[in-house]
Amino acid sequence: MERGKVDALLGIVFGDEGKGKVVDVFTPKYDVVARFAGGPNAGHTIIFEGKKFVLRSIPSGIFDEGKLNIIGNGCVIAPDLFMAEAKELETAGYDLRSRLHISKRAHLILPTHRVLDRAYEAAKGKSKVGTTGKGIGPTYSEKAARTSLRVGDILENFQAKYEALKARHEQMLRDLNYTDYDITEEEKLWLEGIEYMRTFPLTDTEIEINKYLREGKNVLAEGAQGTMLDIDHGTYPYVSSSSTICGGVCTGLGVAPLSIGEVFGIFKAYSTRVGAGPFPVELFDETGDKIREIGHEYGAVTGRNRRCGWVDLVALKYAIMINGVTQLIMMKGDVLDTFETIRVCVAYEKDGVTTTDMPYETEGWKAVYKDLPGWQTDLTGITRKEDFPEAFASYIKYLEKELETPITIVSVGPDRAQTIEM
Ligand code: GDP
Ligand code: IMO
Ligand code: MG
Numbered sequence: 001m002e003r004g005k006v007d008a009l010l011g012i013v014f015g016d017e018g019k020g021k022v023v024d025v026f027t028p029k030y031d032v033v034a035r036f037a038g039g040p041n042a043g044h045t046i047i048f049e050g051k052k053f054v055l056r057s058i059p060s061g062i063f064d065e066g067k068l069n070i071i072g073n074g075c076v077i078a079p080d081l082f083m084a085e086a087k088e089l090e091t092a093g094y095d096l097r098s099r100l101h102i103s104k105r106a107h108l109i110l111p112t113h114r115v116l117d118r119a120y121e122a123a124k125g126k127s128k129v130g131t132t133g134k135g136i137g138p139t140y141s142e143k144a145a146r147t148s149l150r151v152g153d154i155l156e157n158f159q160a161k162y163e164a165l166k167a168r169h170e171q172m173l174r175d176l177n178y179t180d181y182d183i184t185e186e187e188k189l190w191l192e193g194i195e196y197m198r199t200f201p202l203t204d205t206e207i208e209i210n211k212y213l214r215e216g217k218n219v220l221a222e223g224a225q226g227t228m229l230d231i232d233h234g235t236y237p238y239v240s241s242s243s244t245i246c247g248g249v250c251t252g253l254g255v256a257p258l259s260i261g262e263v264f265g266i267f268k269a270y271s272t273r274v275g276a277g278p279f280p281v282e283l284f285d286e287t288g289d290k291i292r293e294i295g296h297e298y299g300a301v302t303g304r305n306r307r308c309g310w311v312d313l314v315a316l317k318y319a320i321m322i323n324g325v326t327q328l329i330m331m332k333g334d335v336l337d338t339f340e341t342i343r344v345c346v347a348y349e350k351d352g353v354t355t356t357d358m359p360y361e362t363e364g365w366k367a368v369y370k371d372l373p374g375w376q377t378d379l380t381g382i383t384r385k386e387d388f389p390e391a392f393a394s395y396i397k398y399l400e401k402e403l404e405t406p407i408t409i410v411s412v413g414p415d416r417a418q419t420i421e422m
Helices: 019-029 079-091 111-127 136-145 151-155 158-175 184-198 205-214 246-253 286-294 313-323 390-403
Strands: 006-011 032-035 044-048 051-055 068-071 100-103 219-222 260-268 270-273 307-312 327-331 341-350 353-355 366-373 407-411 419-421
Touching: 006 019, 006 246, 019 044, 019 219, 019 260, 019 327, 019 407, 019 419, 032 205, 051 079, 068 205, 079 184, 100 205, 111 136, 111 158, 111 184, 151 158, 151 184, 205 219, 205 246, 219 246, 246 260, 260 270, 260 313, 286 307, 307 313, 307 366, 313 341, 313 390, 327 390, 341 390, 366 390, 390 407
Parallel strands: 006 219, 006 260, 032 068, 032 219, 068 100, 260 327, 307 341, 327 407
Antiparallel strands: 044 051, 270 307, 341 353, 341 366, 407 419
């Protein structure tokens, strides 16, 4: 029997590209959907039949009742937030326990990790990362330092292990002079979340996934964050702390590189970034405000304003290279429906130097633009590519040519139904 494949669906810019929506649309074609990185810093929005869900740790394949969903070893998980998220789905009528497996090797985010996240940010002063405050950095740091707790630790002598790590964190916080915090209520919920998690299959997900692949079943790996937030290849230090790229699929699920099939790179028809860090295409004028307003560009996790700008070919080319993207998916074209001119960043410029390669130091570069005509047509009701206005079809063609990669899906609205195959 032919082995199954792991297709990857990856955000290739600064996150919030619409991964949740497309994973939900793609799920019927797969047997398993798995998250391989990140944790509740993610906010993946899915809208169908008048219902809206924002998922943080649970894969976006969960709405297809027949499919197994996996939270892989590369993820970090906060038991209290997981419980709240899962209960919301249970209340909405979705049965989770039979089809949501959690890796024993995923790492646990403690309440004190979240306090440490705040403490580190406070200590950074002006160079704050603008994290989501979910304890992501401190948890991945401890994973690398080999002092962390994993989901599998829940199964044996957990309370003692928890108390020991918490005490260590409290000492770290005293060392940072960060003592004005109270986790009493949070800790109660968190420990309740641990008990709740015990009722789920906590498994060796890497063995499960490879068994499925041997049986010829196919897996969709759902990315979180985006390539420019990757710990190695993003705009360091203004990044998240996990491997968000295609290589992260292998380490974060325990699958071999040759198992990877298609690599879908998802991006928006414009750019956004939430949190601090360089963003050469950022618009500080009313055009930026207009994109934010029409695109509802406010953080799904923190409610913060997302910074907005035009599409960035330098970043996209870099991400396509790093991930080996085989197909592109362009989201939110409809947000630009009313713009007379559409700008595209084709290069960065600083001190008379122009580059089309992502620079090591991304601070201080300015975007160089090419202008294209806007389509000034409502795209939201269009269901076939043949009906695209000419200027929109040209925009797609231009991007495909510049990026040397086909755009195979175009999304023209948040609903499942507003998704067009090319
Ligand atoms: P993710 O983190 O990559 O899953 O993306 P988010 O859910 O954080 O942000 C994407 C936002 O855009 C959500 O509010 C979606 O409902 C919405 N969305 C997705 N696709 C489209 C689209 O094609 N057009 C519009 N207008 N909104 C979209
Ligand atoms: P999804 O999966 C957009 C950003 C934060 C901050 C930086 C580090 O929904 O696309 P962290 O809390 O991870 O330590 O924050 O990364 N960030 C995201 N931005 N979408 C996300 O996830 C993000 N997850 C983290 O704003 O700048
Ligand atoms: Mg998001």
